[in-house]
Amino acid sequence: MNIKFHNVSKKYKSKQALDNITISLNNGIYGLLGANGAGKTTLINIFVGILKSDQGDITVNGTNVKDMGLNFLTHIGYLPQYPRFYKDFKVYDFLLYISALKEIPKEDAVKRSKNLIDIVNLGDVAYQKIGALSGGMRQRVGIAQAMLNNPDILILDEPTAGLDPQERIRFRNLITKFSENRIVLLATHIVSDVEFIANQVILLKEGHLIKQDSPEALMNEIDGKVWLVSTTDKIIREDNTHMKISNMYRENGNVQMRVIDDHKPDSSAMRVSPNLEDVFLYYNAEE
Numbered sequence: 001m002n003i004k005f006h007n008v009s010k011k012y013k014s015k016q017a018l019d020n021i022t023i024s025l026n027n028g029i030y031g032l033l034g035a036n037g038a039g040k041t042t043l044i045n046i047f048v049g050i051l052k053s054d055q056g057d058i059t060v061n062g063t064n065v066k067d068m069g070l071n072f073l074t075h076i077g078y079l080p081q082y083p084r085f086y087k088d089f090k091v092y093d094f095l096l097y098i099s100a101l102k103e104i105p106k107e108d109a110v111k112r113s114k115n116l117i118d119i120v121n122l123g124d125v126a127y128q129k130i131g132a133l134s135g136g137m138r139q140r141v142g143i144a145q146a147m148l149n150n151p152d153i154l155i156l157d158e159p160t161a162g163l164d165p166q167e168r169i170r171f172r173n174l175i176t177k178f179s180e181n182r183i184v185l186l187a188t189h190i191v192s193d194v195e196f197i198a199n200q201v202i203l204l205k206e207g208h209l210i211k212q213d214s215p216e217a218l219m220n221e222i223d224g225k226v227w228l229v230s231t232t233d234k235i236i237r238e239d240n241t242h243m244k245i246s247n248m249y250r251e252n253g254n255v256q257m258r259v260i261d262d263h264k265p266d267s268s269a270m271r272v273s274p275n276l277e278d279v280f281l282y283y284n285a286e287e
């Protein structure tokens with residue numbers, strides 16, 4: 001599978017939400033990362049056909065999606081950022097209903113719905129109404145419905161919103177298994193969702209493509225620019241050095257700060273290996 005975005009742009013009135021985005025995706029997991037308002041949902045909505053771009057084209061295996069008609073949708077599974085459900089549907093019935101909309105034959109629909117209910121760990125509530133589920137459980141119904149048609153291209157917009165830590169891990173494992181021979185595009189601003197599973201990260205900022213590369217390559221690029229500085233609460237309260245702090249935690253009565261800086265920010269600072277969160281901050285921090 002291959003998806004190409006060629007010079008895709010989108011403006012909402014005077015707001016340039018996407019500016020000339022050109023990217024290419026092959027099989028694997030792609031983390032679409034960006035701060036709030038970076039343009040992730042706009043890019044996804046243009047791809048799945050909810051929005052029209054002002055300019056540019058998208059091709060799947062070389063064919064313009066505009067020429068694929070409804071056939072295009074049979075290849076796609078999609079979880080919107082804010083999925084809406086019929087609250088009176090029971091989980092299992094809802095999956096059968098979505099299967100019918102996707103024109104999945106009844107026998108397959110039954111098998112697949114039951115299987116996905118197990119996979120997303122909703123066996124205990126399969127016959128409960130969606131309206132009675134917790135937010136995280138509903139989100140898992142959303143993930144399951146996106147996978148019903150066994151899509152070649154799975155598009156997930158903020159899929160882990162509301163999931164507890166255990167379910168996040170389950171989700172990451174599920175996506176890693178599922179991604180073999182497919183494209184999974186996962187939009188998030190939660191770096192840890194993609195840090196260990198994405199083959200590539202697409203970094204957007206204010207509608208621009210900042211980087212597309214493997215997490216390892218992105219981390220290598222800022223090697224030598226991440227420091228650990230040990231300090232105290234008092235100094236932090238008084239500090240006005242405007243360091244780019246990617247993380248802060250307490251250890252043995254001191255405060256440890258992870259600082260992003262081209263130069264050693266303090267004589268006691270120790271160089272540490274970058275992680276993907278540091279990369280995110282490096283490209284997103286205010287000057």
Ligand SMILES: Nc1ncnc2c1ncn2[C@@H]1O[C@H](COP(=O)(O)OP(=O)(O)OP(=O)(O)O)[C@@H](O)[C@H]1O
Pocket residue numbers: 012013015016017034035036037038039040041042043081189
């Ligand atoms: N319908 C709209 N009308 C006007 N502006 C919009 C509309 N939808 C999005 N925008 C603007 O376009 C920009 C990109 O929004 P988008 O929702 O694509 O970002 P995002 O990266 O998905 O953000 P988030 O992480 O907050 O969901 C933002 O500045 C947003 O305010």
